[in-house]
Amino acid sequence: MHMSTNSETKSAAVGTDPTADRPLRADAQRNRERIIEAASEAFRELGLDASVAEIARRADVGSGTLFRNYPSKEDLIYAVIEARMQEWTHVAERALTEPDAAKAFEEFMLTAADAQYRDRGLFEAFKEGLLDEPELFDCKERAVCLSEEVLKRAQQAGAVRADVSADDLGNLTAAAAAAAERSGGGNSEGSPYARYMRILLDGLKP
Amino acid sequence: MHMSTNSETKSAAVGTDPTADRPLRADAQRNRERIIEAASEAFRELGLDASVAEIARRADVGSGTLFRNYPSKEDLIYAVIEARMQEWTHVAERALTEPDAAKAFEEFMLTAADAQYRDRGLFEAFKEGLLDEPELFDCKERAVCLSEEVLKRAQQAGAVRADVSADDLGNLTAAAAAAAERSGGGNSEGSPYARYMRILLDGLKP
Amino acid sequence: MHMSTNSETKSAAVGTDPTADRPLRADAQRNRERIIEAASEAFRELGLDASVAEIARRADVGSGTLFRNYPSKEDLIYAVIEARMQEWTHVAERALTEPDAAKAFEEFMLTAADAQYRDRGLFEAFKEGLLDEPELFDCKERAVCLSEEVLKRAQQAGAVRADVSADDLGNLTAAAAAAAERSGGGNSEGSPYARYMRILLDGLKP
Amino acid sequence: MHMSTNSETKSAAVGTDPTADRPLRADAQRNRERIIEAASEAFRELGLDASVAEIARRADVGSGTLFRNYPSKEDLIYAVIEARMQEWTHVAERALTEPDAAKAFEEFMLTAADAQYRDRGLFEAFKEGLLDEPELFDCKERAVCLSEEVLKRAQQAGAVRADVSADDLGNLTAAAAAAAERSGGGNSEGSPYARYMRILLDGLKP
């Protein structure tokens, strides 16, 4: 993301063709993204046991390249989680612009769960306690803080029971997403996933 | 499957053994139980990645013995799940003797979730889709049938929303149990686990 | 050594054929020896960089077997050094039975250097400071203590200069052995090795 | 070999360069020196296992540049040895200007050993038999020839035993240096290094 912005800036400044097929540029950054994408996908399909070689294959890079970017498998996992956490943060930020506290909360939950529904890696990470690692403290802190605001607004508006915390929200959405995962029915209206989220949201009302 | 074969063997063997070494059979049976117990415990503590050697050590048998009884790690996992499924079946049977349909449902859910809360191996198995393997079809069928009865009674009594199936119950309890697992606070009154089950049960009301 | 003594004892006691080709017995112990032998040889030829796989190949065992016996390469190296140290200890013990202090010293030095001449692994270990690892403290201690006695006797007899310590003896014999190694001329009379030892022993005189 | 090509280039280039980019040549030359220096240092500290990347970092050049100059790690090692050999050659040349043959020999030995004491890479190279590679034949030849002269003068003066060759001198000084290395006590008066050299020089007397 950083880098693609960079290259656009660069080529725009020079005035040459920004869309041509010059095969590589600062492809290193592109690789980082490809790797995270591939890892995300592999973790979703195979769990955190997905081998580094498999991830490298999916990202279409050598294992050495993967290592250069993420010196250990743990680092790669952290990077994936961090990416998901930032997604979560953005979702919470958007929710805070919605005036109706109850609606904001519901949309926040649905969107956040959606992200997890699409990436079971994160859920396993929850389970393994990986989110409590110091490496992830910062990005988690931000996500939790914003979630807390969304939650508190909804609680003060009487739309959500008082005995849940922002931490719970992560656990619960992750769980609902994981519960639905096996059914594989997408997240359309009548799908297990939609039903489970309905149950969860109803259960969260006072 | 293995298990049922075993019981047949047992009943057939009553008083008919032509060879002198029947005590070994008792030993073998005891070994099978010890292995399942040890595997259950190891999976709970270490996840499905727990090594076969570790399980053999906990069961105090050689790895060869373990292998003789369960020709592959997968077979062992299936056997553990089967044991849990039977527990589930018993819980459902007991619930069917409770006259109050709503109360029966709630107790069924709490007890079933409790079993899963205490055995994360089963939940991982859920996630891996292991329950859909043909080897487990029979034992799952029985558990699901009985759960269905408990559920339908509660739905007819107007205590549970109509758009959930017996399959969902397994997913949801597993998810709630897993969500609570990390918090580690036991299953006492104010624990995350108790809270999550409350949310789930409330969410399941019509 | 232990084990081969054991099996002899055993088969002798039973009275059956001790030389027959019953293919395996308590072969595990035999493997340990084969591994040490192979490692010793590989380290001599290729240095401590000799790969574990190469050692396993030479010992004609799988890498897993090697690992079972020596859980890490370091452990294997330690085991090799320990074996050499014990050799050293025996040499010193024998030297202490020789009444002529000067002759005892010279024979001790020649025999000890010989052992190192045949195993450059030990010398590299010296260089890497491996002998100072706590795992090897005990076996080194014994060897050094006995060497010290041999040395002191010779010094009191006026056969060796006063400004050398037992530690020095290890360094110097190792160095002489290593110096001669490349020439590959064996340790016969006029070989570089014999010459270097002569120079060393002459240099050690007061 | 590389080196000699270099000096030819240098002298030929004086005042004759037809292209404008001569400064690059100076850079390239500077790079070569920096690389050798860095490699020398890295080998001394980390042994021959020092990674090429580490050497490139110390030399402050890209690994590609390093590779361009020394197409393989082996080439780099050869170049370092060659540099040391030239040092040796200079030491021998200086020794030949000293009228007292015995004193010349002793100083030659002490200075040569000093160079090796400060560069364990060279000693490892000795051990690996690298000096016998054909690539190094020329530079070794020169060093050995000059050493031989120093040695012969001393032998004819009756200061050194007759049964040592110039080859032996390299082996022996390398060994003494290596033997002292672990003790780390510098090369001051009473250090192990000084002691070992004393022993060696005494041992070399007839």
Added chain:
DNA sequence: GATGAATGAGCGTTCATTCAT
């Protein structure tokens, strides 16, 4: 020419599975 990202073979280590005892 210089750079450093990419490569992939090879390392030490692990573990499900097999089999001699």
Added chain:
DNA sequence: CATGAATGAACGCTCATTCAT
């Protein structure tokens, strides 16, 4: 029948070497 030593494929990781920029 129980045992645990042996196996070897696969893992995460490293590094000499190559090559697009």
